[in-house]
Amino acid sequence: MPQRKTLLKQLLIIPVLLVVVVGLLMAKQVQVSRAADASPVALVAAEDNPAQQGDDEVSHSTADHTKFEVLQQPFETVQDVTNACLSCHTEAADQVMHTIHWTWEKHVPDTDQTLGKKDIINNFCISIQSNEPRCTSCHAGYGWKDKTFDFTVQQNVDCLVCHDTTGTYKKFPTAAGLPVYEPTEFNGKMFNPPDLNEVAQNVGHSSRNNCGACHFYGGGGDGVKHGDLDSSLKVPDKSLDVHMSPDGANFQCSDCHTANSHEIAGSRLRMLSQSDTHYDLPNDDHNRATCESCHGITPHSNPKINDHTDKVACQTCHIPEYARGGVPTKMEWYWKDAGQFNDDGSIKSTVDEQGFPNYNTLKGSFVDEVNVKPEYYWFNGVIRYTLATDKIDDTKPVEINPIDGSYDDPNARIYPFKVHRGNQPYDPVNKTLVIPHLFGKDDTAYWKNFDWGKSIQAGMDYAGLPYSGQYDFVDTEMYWPITHMVAPKEDALACDSCHTDKTQSRVGSLEGFYMPARDHNNILDLLGWLAAAGSLLGVVVHSSLRIFGSKKGR
Amino acid sequence: MTTATIRVYLFKGFERLWHWTQALLIILLGITGFEIHNSYHLFGYQKAVMLHNTLAWALIALIVFAIFWHLTTGEWRQYVPTTERLSAVAHYYAVGIFKNEKHPFKESEASKLNPLQRFTYLGFKILIIPVQVTTGLLYMYYNHWHEWGIFARLDLTALLHTAGAFALISFFIVHVYMTTTGHTPLAHIKAMITGWEEIEAD
Known part of the structure; x- marks a missing residue:
């Protein structure tokens, strides 16, 4: 039968077609795996990592500091130690003095603002001005107790706080950056004088403990400020931080926050929303504090996911929640509530049902949380601060550090943030945020006298800023970029964390772009489903009439 | 009542293979596509996108073969529009049937x-499929628009693609129904499977 033969011949097309389709798909896959192979992360893992030597038995350093005579002399003061360091590391203090760890001040060209701890206002303890001895316990220096501090004296640079490997060197919380020379108690905790020879002879690379001593405790306590930095990162589980965990890459902070001449990469005051060079390895310029510096811009084996990296920061998917290490972070802080005492006149200090602090007479009321989902915003790295000299609009919450960026901005990506909300004192006449004098034993410090009027007057006078004499409280919001606590990849956000209904989507409130699953045109959907329903109805009516007609015809 | 019929070989092997493969692909594209549109949850978003893109490439490959077949066999002439007996056919489906x-x-x-x-x-063939393929590919290669010098808007691309999908739903409903209007309800379906249509003899 000739027809059957032609049919068979034509059926041969089936395998041919299949082969072509499968071939096309496989070609795509090969392309994908090639892209994945190119990741230079492998290079990092293979490198001997000098910053980890603190954990190793054998030191790889070419200098044994116990053998330096200058470090065997009896040290009277910490400044003597600095002088000893500088006798070999001649340029170290000068280098440090040009960095923000010393100046607490940085000019940001994008906004032409001078920022840094010295100048900004936040909605935690508000301002360091007039409160220095307490705040500067985290200054990489000695003796910044008020605005007369001389920033040019090299022996006041604190080498040890960053380079101690013994864990015994501690700066006293209220001593303007100095440790104690006699055993001293603070809030029930004993601070012992460090053995300066022991500490000086055991200096080394900065570890998580060095950086963490300040950066894990920002805002006045463990985890208070950042949400993605707290003491749980000293020895984190891999589930908390794949990079920093000893079970993971066991990175120290300085493995990403690399330094040139003590200038450390990765300042929050002017962030890189994405690295402009993408791969910073292997041509490492020691300025690689972005994810892409090592992972590149196409790190996923699935190309569809790589398609997102131009608009979505790595952190957005890979840090599903922050404060995951069990240490709570402050989400809300209401200064207006400060100054309430127990019935017996003692300082009131309470905790919520989870055991997290929710009230303190000195500071007001708080909301602390763990395992917090970030908020997401377009961010191009530029942050503009509302300084004490800037006019505010007190009819709505004041954004203390509004972040810049939008969908149309090629430098902006969707980035995760902790938003710290609360209220704080302001001047309702001059329309400015104010600097209260909180810390001190004098008769104006709020934490001693609980009189906002006197406290603000003293703080503003100290800062040389105008104050009308009237104060009130204004709602404020502050944005904290989330970038640490990178979770294992299995815990990364799934597509439908964002690609879903607006009310469910993590980026439901972001505007200016179309996102599949999140966005529809209601009119089109209505018309489309009406057309489908209409077609179905037409079919039902038509078929009914046919059945009716054929019965009648019979 | 029996009617005398004659058998005509209407649909060739490739044509049938093409038709049913295309039908299957479009149905699956519809199912996955409307999940991506967030109309329901079935495979999960990620899997739906992956399936949708793979199915899309399979359909495009099939369309390339179909175009080749239509051109080389001259079968494209079957689709040259004509108004001859158009009103008679329309009248038949509206009244005569x-x-x-x-x-x-x-x-x-x-x-x-x-x-x-x-x-x-x-x-x-010249409107819905090209619109779906074009908007679909644009959608798929959204990230390369800039480097390829394409100026388009994702929202409009997505809306057009959705509109095409709705058009296909209505087409599908009516198309399937029309298969029942042969001399027996399954006659047209059988023809599309075997290639042989039974036609009532005069």
């Missing part, structure tokens, strides 16, 4: 599509 009138169009190997089908399928 209910009175058991005879279909005014006789399929033959040389002309297997009635004028209504010609218009509908031509629209399908």
Whole structure:
């Protein structure tokens, strides 16, 4: 039968077609795996990592500091130690003095603002001005107790706080950056004088403990400020931080926050929303504090996911929640509530049902949380601060550090943030945020006298800023970029964390772009489903009439 | 009542393979596509996207073969629109069919599509499919628009793609229903499976 033969011949097309389709798909896959192979992360893992030597038995350093005579002399003061360091590391203090760890001040060209701890206002303890001895316990220096501090004296640079490997060197919380020379108690905790020879002879690379001593405790306590930095990162589980965990890459902070001449990469005051060079390895310029510096811009084996990296920061998917290490972070802080005492006149200090602090007479009321989902915003790295000299609009919450960026901005990506909300004192006449004098034993410090009027007057006078004499409280919001606590990849956000209904989507409130699953045109959907329903109805009516007609015809 | 019929070989092997593969692919594209549209949850978003893109490439490959087949066999002529007996056919489906009138169009190997089908399928081939393929590819390669110098808007691309999908739903409903209007309800379906259509003899 000739027809059957032609049919068979034509059926041969089936395998041919299949082969072509499968071939096309496989070609795509090969392309994908090639892209994945190119990741230079492998290079990092293979490198001997000098910053980890603190954990190793054998030191790889070419200098044994116990053998330096200058470090065997009896040290009277910490400044003597600095002088000893500088006798070999001649340029170290000068280098440090040009960095923000010393100046607490940085000019940001994008906004032409001078920022840094010295100048900004936040909605935690508000301002360091007039409160220095307490705040500067985290200054990489000695003796910044008020605005007369001389920033040019090299022996006041604190080498040890960053380079101690013994864990015994501690700066006293209220001593303007100095440790104690006699055993001293603070809030029930004993601070012992460090053995300066022991500490000086055991200096080394900065570890998580060095950086963490300040950066894990920002805002006045463990985890208070950042949400993605707290003491749980000293020895984190891999589930908390794949990079920093000893079970993971066991990175120290300085493995990403690399330094040139003590200038450390990765300042929050002017962030890189994405690295402009993408791969910073292997041509490492020691300025690689972005994810892409090592992972590149196409790190996923699935190309569809790589398609997102131009608009979505790595952190957005890979840090599903922050404060995951069990240490709570402050989400809300209401200064207006400060100054309430127990019935017996003692300082009131309470905790919520989870055991997290929710009230303190000195500071007001708080909301602390763990395992917090970030908020997401377009961010191009530029942050503009509302300084004490800037006019505010007190009819709505004041954004203390509004972040810049939008969908149309090629430098902006969707980035995760902790938003710290609360209220704080302001001047309702001059329309400015104010600097209260909180810390001190004098008769104006709020934490001693609980009189906002006197406290603000003293703080503003100290800062040389105008104050009308009237104060009130204004709602404020502050944005904290989330970038640490990178979770294992299995815990990364799934597509439908964002690609879903607006009310469910993590980026439901972001505007200016179309996102599949999140966005529809209601009119089109209505018309489309009406057309489908209409077609179905037409079919039902038509078929009914046919059945009716054929019965009648019979 | 039996009617005398003659058998005509209307649909060739490739044509049938193409039709059913295309039908299957479009149905699956619809199912996954409307999940991506967030109309329901079935596979999960990620899997739906992955399936949708793979199915899309399979459909595009199939379309390339179909175009080649239509051009080389000259079968494209079946889709040249004509108004000849158009109103008669329309009248048949609107009125005559209910009175058991005879279909005014006789399929033959040389002309297997009635004028209504010609218009509908031509629209399908030169309007809906190109719109879906173009917007679909644009959607898929959204990240390369800039480097390829394409100026388009994702929202409009997505809306057009969705509109095309809705058009296909209505097409599908009516198309499936129309298969029941042969001399027996399954006659047209059988023809599309075996290639042989039974046509009532005069």
